[in-house]
Structure formats: structure tokens, C-alpha cells
Amino acid sequence: MDRRWIPGNDFTLLENGEEFFPRVFAAIANARREVIVETFILFEDKVGLQLQQALIAAARRGAQVDVTIDDWGSPDLSAHFLDALRAAGVRIHSFNPGPRPFGLRPHLLRRMHRKIVVVDREVAYVGGINYSADHLADFGPEAKQDYAVEIHGPLVTEIHRFCHAALAEGLRHQREKRQWWRWRKQWRAAAEQQPHVGSADAMFVVRDNRRHMDDIERHYRIAIRAAKKRIVIANAYFFPGYRFIRELRRAARRGVDVRLILQGEPDMAFVKTAASMLYHHLLRAGVRIYEYCERPLHGKVAVMDDEWCTVGSSNLDPMSLLFNLEANVIIRDRAFTQTLSANLDKLMRKACNEITVQSLGELKGWALVKNFLAYHFTRHYARWATWLPRHVPRLLPAAPGQGKPLAPGFAMLKEKA
Incomplete structure (x- = not known):
């Protein structure tokens, strides 16, 4: 395409x-x-x-x-x-x-x-x-x-x-x-x-297992690098690649208001454990994290600055970024982006808890080891499984x-x- x-x-x-x-x-x-x-x-x-x-x-x-x-x-x-x-x-x-x-x-x-x-x-x-x-x-x-x-x-x-x-x-x-x-x-x-x-x-951007294996993630990274004021990503399953995380941290450090809306109650406790490691890593760089707690979050949307946004089927985790057949639309339009941005702002105000370093507590000892192992297993298990047809x-x-x-x-x- x-x-x-x-x-x-x-x-x-x-x-x-x-x-x-x-x-x-x-x-x-x-x-x-x-x-x-x-x-x-x-x-x-x-x-x-x-x-x-x-x-x-x-x-x-x-x-x-x-x-x-x-x-x-x-x-x-x-x-x-x-x-x-x-x-x-x-x-x-x-x-x-x-x-x-x-x-x-x-x-x-x-x-x-x-x-x-x-x-x-x-x-x-x-x-x-x-x-x-x-x-x-x-x-x-x-x-x-x-x-x-x-x-x-x-x-x-x-x-x-x-x-x-x-x-x-x-x-x-x-x-x-x-x-x-x-x-x-x-x-x-x-x-x-x-x-x-x-x-x-x-x-219209797709991910497949032949010609377009990283298109959706690549367009996200391009938009993050170009962002000057604001990034809001709402995603049900958020364990993207290291390059993606690095771009978010760099954006926050250059003064962009970077916010993530993630699941408050993941399907498995293991995912919550792995997320703690990710949370510390991002929070220390200035990224703000909100957990949506009103109902299960299933959305896969994002807005960046005043004109760029995306809506689609792709989570930002190894399953969607490395295996599934996915489809997103990327939209460049001020009016629509403002509509989606206002919706996400309302979500953060009324249905989310903001996560802070203080609320997480310090990672040390066995908790640090456990979270480290959980996070890196979650990040790598998909690549270990690439031997599958x-x-x-x-x-x-x-x-x-x-x-x-x-x-x-x-x-x-x-x-x-």
C-alpha cells in the first residue's frame, strides 16, 4: 500500500x-x-x-x-x-x-x-x-x-x-x-x-507479517519525534519497543506534555507487576501516567499537538506490534483532533487516577528483581516466539x-x- x-x-x-x-x-x-x-x-x-x-x-x-x-x-x-x-x-x-x-x-x-x-x-x-x-x-x-x-x-x-x-x-x-x-x-x-x-x-496504515511489519509503530515514533507541545496516548495494552519508550522519554525531556492513559486493572497481575518497572522508567523522565479505573479500557487512540491523531485496532504491545494483523487510521485535522483530545481530557479528569513516583513507592530488593524480570519477559517473549510460522x-x-x-x-x- x-x-x-x-x-x-x-x-x-x-x-x-x-x-x-x-x-x-x-x-x-x-x-x-x-x-x-x-x-x-x-x-x-x-x-x-x-x-x-x-x-x-x-x-x-x-x-x-x-x-x-x-x-x-x-x-x-x-x-x-x-x-x-x-x-x-x-x-x-x-x-x-x-x-x-x-x-x-x-x-x-x-x-x-x-x-x-x-x-x-x-x-x-x-x-x-x-x-x-x-x-x-x-x-x-x-x-x-x-x-x-x-x-x-x-x-x-x-x-x-x-x-x-x-x-x-x-x-x-x-x-x-x-x-x-x-x-x-x-x-x-x-x-x-x-x-x-x-x-x-x-x-490508512496496517500491520501484517510480510510487507508492513512495523508501519503502525513507525508512524507513532515519527509523530512523537515531531511533537512540540502535547502527546496523549490511550492504549489498553502498553508494552512497546525500546525505541518507542526512548522517543517518549526524549519528548518529555524537551518539554512536551506527555501523558499515557492505561488500564487500571489489567487482565493478569503479572502485567501489573511488569508495568511497575515501566512506570518508574517513564515517570522519572517526566511522562505523566493515568490509570483508567471506571471500566476496562479497550481503546487504541492517540493525539499529538493540535492536528495529529490515530484511531484503530493496534495495541502498543508485542502481540499487536509483532504478530497480529492490525489497521489504524492516522488523521491530520485540527477539528477532529480537538474532539478526540477533549474526550481524553475528560477521561483523565473524571475516570482516572494519576500515578506518581511517590504512590508507587521505591523499587528495591526482591520487588526490584521481580519487576525487572516481569518487565523484560513481557517485552521479549514475542521475539522469542518468532520461530512460530x-x-x-x-x-x-x-x-x-x-x-x-x-x-x-x-x-x-x-x-x-
Whole structure:
């Protein structure tokens, strides 16, 4: 993909399922020709059933509907759920299907983690929100805090092309290959660029295991180096590379107001222990750290100065930066950046506890050794696992109940969606 700024876009910030799901379902309800959905998690709950009905209605109206799920993130869809989609003409694809020896997934650390929707090549959605009821406030205390964007303008064409290429590459082994390429060729012929509808320049940036292995992290580092006044990063899982940490420390030391909004209650106590080492390291350089405590933080967003921001699916941890297939949009627009910045400021004021060196206490003795080991294991375990097969996209029709019950340690990874 050509990494360049595309002008003339309009973005709407969508916070949590209450804002995201109605906009997506309404767009699908108005679809005339095509719906493409990629998601890590699709559960058969009230949200998943709403999505199912919207997709079935679109397919029955004659739209081509393709849904791609990760077979580990969405393992337990019933035959009834899938058959209803197929009967209407929806094509539902499973990323990394295959046998599970001893109940384990060989490509456990290679996941399709993107969350993308494109409707009629006219509107797109990118963010971190899955199709599950735990993105709604009425789920209770465990409801997730998260973000997505609705996109209009020329960037939609770029996202649409990417989704077509991903489907074509993933489906290359299927019998329907010839039909797929004929359909894709028709869309290419009609794929003139969308007109300019707004003032935002934007890029669609992905991470894969072939050509774009570090694009998302690299764009973060470029923006951090360029920041002059302010950096706010809200991320559910924050264990980036050493170069990333070094750029944050340098920014804080040259006078930039650097703030991190991180999870107050991580999924595992081990992560909290590792974070203590990271906290001391950053706080001593002048970085301010806030723990979000109102509900589980699931967002992956950032703002830098007055015009640069990003929203997407990528955490800033080894899983997202080294293994998962991810997608972010990077936006250069003063009005939208101010909207997201105001949202994060409100989060810090009303729902976060600021962490200080005094509140952490001094690291010494066994606590220092324990935190040191935990931090560096968390940072390095992904690189130690690079001997695992590198996951090239491969899609097959989704099968019901293709997942197996997960051991407790692996179940935690599924929550990092």
C-alpha cells in the first residue's frame, strides 16, 4: 500500500458501542451493492444477532456481503447462526482455520485483529470495537471503553481496495477463486476515487507479517519525534519497543506534555507487576501516567499537538506490534483532533487516577528483581516466539463451533481484542 496523506476526508468519532453499533447497522441497512466486515470477535449475543440480521437483509436486497472473522477470536458460532447467513447469500470467511492438535491453535500468536467495515465504497469504519455486548454500558462493570471512526471521502476508496486485496489473497486457494476475481475486476472498473467531503488529510496504515511489519509503530515514533507541545496516548495494552519508550522519554525531556492513559486493572497481575518497572522508567523522565479505573479500557487512540491523531485496532504491545494483523487510521485535522483530545481530557479528569513516583513507592530488593524480570519477559517473549510460522493470510468458510475451550492462560489473550 502507498503510505501517503490522502486529502478531503471527513471523520466522526464514535465512542463505545452505544455510538458505534447504530451507525454501522444503519449503514448496512442502506447498503445497495456491497458490505465488507472484518472483525476479531463476533459473538452470538444481542449485538451479534443484530449484525446478523442487518447482513441478511442486505444480502437479500442483492448486496454482495463478505464477513471475515478470526477463528480463535470468534470460535463458537453455531451452525444455526452461520447457516442463516449463508442461506441469504452472505459469504463468511474464517481466518486461520485448520486442525487444532491437542486442542491448541498452532498459529495462536498470529491473529486477524482488524476491525473494519466498508459499505458501498461510500462509508467506512475503523477502530477497536468488536461485535459483542461487552461494548455496551448495560453489560455492567466489565463493559469496555473504546473508540472507532466513521469515514467519508477518498480514504474510503483506499480502505476498500485494501479489503478487496485481503479477500483475494486469503481466498486464493478456494474453488470460487475464478468467480471472486471476476467480481473484483468489475469493482475495480467502477472504483473511481470518492469526492472530497471534508478538510482532513488521512492515511490508512496496517500491520501484517510480510510487507508492513512495523508501519503502525513507525508512524507513532515519527509523530512523537515531531511533537512540540502535547502527546496523549490511550492504549489498553502498553508494552512497546525500546525505541518507542526512548522517543517518549526524549519528548518529555524537551518539554512536551506527555501523558499515557492505561488500564487500571489489567487482565493478569503479572502485567501489573511488569508495568511497575515501566512506570518508574517513564515517570522519572517526566511522562505523566493515568490509570483508567471506571471500566476496562479497550481503546487504541492517540493525539499529538493540535492536528495529529490515530484511531484503530493496534495495541502498543508485542502481540499487536509483532504478530497480529492490525489497521489504524492516522488523521491530520485540527477539528477532529480537538474532539478526540477533549474526550481524553475528560477521561483523565473524571475516570482516572494519576500515578506518581511517590504512590508507587521505591523499587528495591526482591520487588526490584521481580519487576525487572516481569518487565523484560513481557517485552521479549514475542521475539522469542518468532520461530512460530509467520502467518500469511488464508481464509476458508467458517465452520460452526470450530473453537475449543481455552486454558486460563490462553483465555486472557482473547480478551486483548
